[in-house]
Amino acid sequence: METIVPRWSEYTTGERIKILRGKNIRQTDLAEMTGLSVPTIQQVEQDKRLTLPTLMALAAALRVDTAVILGQQKPRRAMDHGDRTTMRNLSVAVHDTAVGLLPADIEPPSSDELRQSITRCWDLYWQGRYVEAGGVAALLLAEAGAHLHAQPADAQAEAWSYLCDAYRLSAYVANLMGSRDLAYAAIGHAAQAADRTADDMRGPLVASGRAWIYLRDARLDEALALAEKSAVDIEPRFSTATMGQLVAYGSHVNFAAVVASRMGNKERATDYLSQSHATGARMGVERRAHGTLFGPVSATTQAVGINVALGHTGKALTLIKSIKDVSPLSEAARNRYAMDKAMAQADAKQWDASLDTLESALVAAPDWARHQALPSVIVQKVGRASTARLRRVSKLIGAVPPGADGFTPATARTAL
Numbered sequence: 001m002e003t004i005v006p007r008w009s010e011y012t013t014g015e016r017i018k019i020l021r022g023k024n025i026r027q028t029d030l031a032e033m034t035g036l037s038v039p040t041i042q043q044v045e046q047d048k049r050l051t052l053p054t055l056m057a058l059a060a061a062l063r064v065d066t067a068v069i070l071g072q073q074k075p076r077r078a079m080d081h082g083d084r085t086t087m088r089n090l091s092v093a094v095h096d097t098a099v100g101l102l103p104a105d106i107e108p109p110s111s112d113e114l115r116q117s118i119t120r121c122w123d124l125y126w127q128g129r130y131v132e133a134g135g136v137a138a139l140l141l142a143e144a145g146a147h148l149h150a151q152p153a154d155a156q157a158e159a160w161s162y163l164c165d166a167y168r169l170s171a172y173v174a175n176l177m178g179s180r181d182l183a184y185a186a187i188g189h190a191a192q193a194a195d196r197t198a199d200d201m202r203g204p205l206v207a208s209g210r211a212w213i214y215l216r217d218a219r220l221d222e223a224l225a226l227a228e229k230s231a232v233d234i235e236p237r238f239s240t241a242t243m244g245q246l247v248a249y250g251s252h253v254n255f256a257a258v259v260a261s262r263m264g265n266k267e268r269a270t271d272y273l274s275q276s277h278a279t280g281a282r283m284g285v286e287r288r289a290h291g292t293l294f295g296p297v298s299a300t301t302q303a304v305g306i307n308v309a310l311g312h313t314g315k316a317l318t319l320i321k322s323i324k325d326v327s328p329l330s331e332a333a334r335n336r337y338a339m340d341k342a343m344a345q346a347d348a349k350q351w352d353a354s355l356d357t358l359e360s361a362l363v364a365a366p367d368w369a370r371h372q373a374l375p376s377v378i379v380q381k382v383g384r385a386s387t388a389r390l391r392r393v394s395k396l397i398g399a400v401p402p403g404a405d406g407f408t409p410a411t412a413r414t415a416l
Contacts, residue, residue: 009071014047016069020062022080033061063088086134087179093138094170094186097145097163108150109143114162117143121169122291126330128368134173140166157198164193164202165291168209175213176371183213201248204233205290208252211259220263227256231272238282244289250279251294254302261309269310273303286328297328305340308347316344335365339374346381354382355389362396369396 011019021030027045031038034057043049044058059066063084067073096102109117117140124133144166148159167190175183187210194202208230214223231253236245257272276299286295300323307316320341326334338361345354358378362369369375379394 008074011071012047013050013069013071014045016071017045017058017062020064020069020075020081025081030058030061034058083131083177086131086138087174087177087182090134090138090170090174091179091182093141094167094182094189097141097166098185098189100145100149102142102145102149106142106146108146111147111158111162114140114144114147118162118165118169118291121166125169125172125291126293126332128332128335128365130173130176130371131367133169134177137166137170137173141170157196160193160196161199161202164190164197164206167193168206168291171209171213175216178371180213180217187213201234201245201290204230204252205248207233208255212255215259215262220259224256224259224263224265224268227252227259228268231256243283243287246279246283247287247289247292247294250276250283250299251292253279254294254299257306258302258309261306264310266310269306273306277303293330293333295328297323297326298333301326301329301333301337301340304337304344308340308344311347313344313347316340317348320344331365332368335361335368335372339372339378342378343374343381346378351382352389354378355393359389359393359396362393366396 008016021027025033027041028038030036031041034041034054036054036057040049040054044054055066055069059069062069063081064075065073068075117136121133121136121140124130124136141163144159144163148156148163151159167186171183171186171190174180174186187206190206190209191203194206207226211223211226211230214220214226231249234245234249234252236242236249241249253272254276257269257276260269260272277296280294280296280299283295286293286297300319304316304319304323307313307319323337326337329337338357342354342357342361345351345357358375362375375393379390382390
């Protein structure tokens with residue numbers, strides 16, 4: 001018999017509060033967080049009593065809108081209390097910094113200190129530690145805003161570049177955490193900041209970031225157009241290109257290949273993939289620059305996912321056999337490669353091998369996995385693996401409460 005999954009609005013208010021509270025916050029903890037009594041919390045969760053002051057206190061403590069508690073709005077996907085707190089703080093920082101509202105006690109850091117903070121934030125991001133990266137990005141925005149305001153009007157170009165990076169980081173974290181509106185807002189502010197820098201590279205980098213948001217929002221045509229323009233705008237002369245320019249171009253032309261593959265455009269995807277491999281071969285090693293990492297290993301591992309999306313399962317499996325060492329990649333890139341490998345194995349009906357690959361990645365990087373949609377897509381494709389293994393992997397994915405996902409279901413095309 002088929003199980004009917006309740007919608008978020010079909011739960012009672014008490015049930016929604018229990019789901020939002022989760023396993024890590026007890027009723028006594030929630031009482032302390034809200035200043036309410038334990039009996040009041042119990043009555044609320046039993047749907048016996050809910051006043052407006054109680055509702056407001058619960059919403060503040062659980063880091064959600066009152067509409068979420070009342071069932072009028074669905075909660076963000078795969079977010080626990082700590083995630084929601086980080087995203088709320090990041091949202092405040094993005095919107096307040098944009099209008100010049102900075103914390104009263106913020107001290108303008110030096111340029112060197114800002115560069116170090118930006119590097120640290122990117123490191124956290126590429127390690128797959130998105131919640132921590134979001135926390136650093138919120139502080140980074142305030143510091144970059146303070147640094148900008150401390151500069152004379154005729155010497156602000158460099159300061160705008162730091163603020164641009166802070167907004168771009170915020171957009172990337174918000175996009176991966178499923179906060180699409182915040183991602184759009186942050187990338188918009190990043191574009192405005194990029195226009196005020198003296199760096200021609202920043203504009204295309206931001207535009208490519210917007211293309212990624214479009215992709216995850218299933219706006220594929222717009223994503224491809226913007227990704228292609230970004231790759232063209234950033235393309236260097238190979239004879240004089242610096243490593244930093246090659247990193248930026250290689251990673252962005254590769255992203256254009258990804259978007260084209262998600263649209264099933266084999267000719268464009270193959271063309272961009274060829275340029276990606278050529279750039280990686282010229283570099284010879286993996287290098288990090290402009291908030292990204294690229295090189296020959298990146299080009300090859302990302303080609304696996306592109307071939308999977310194009311339906312070239314045999315090519316993907318051949319590439320997988322040729323890849324011997326992924327240690328030069330960032331942790332997030334290694335995890336993503338494991339997902340693409342598992343998807344290729346699933347397409348080849350290697351059910352148990354696919355789940356073995358997926359399970360290993362989920363066990364190795366549980367925090368990273370919580371914010372990924374692709375594991376669920378892979379599980380949906382695997383139909384003939386052992387039931388025990390399926391149950392184990394499904395538990396590791398940490399599926400959201402039934403009906404709690406407020407987003408369009410992820411597919412192999414948009415789960416990037």
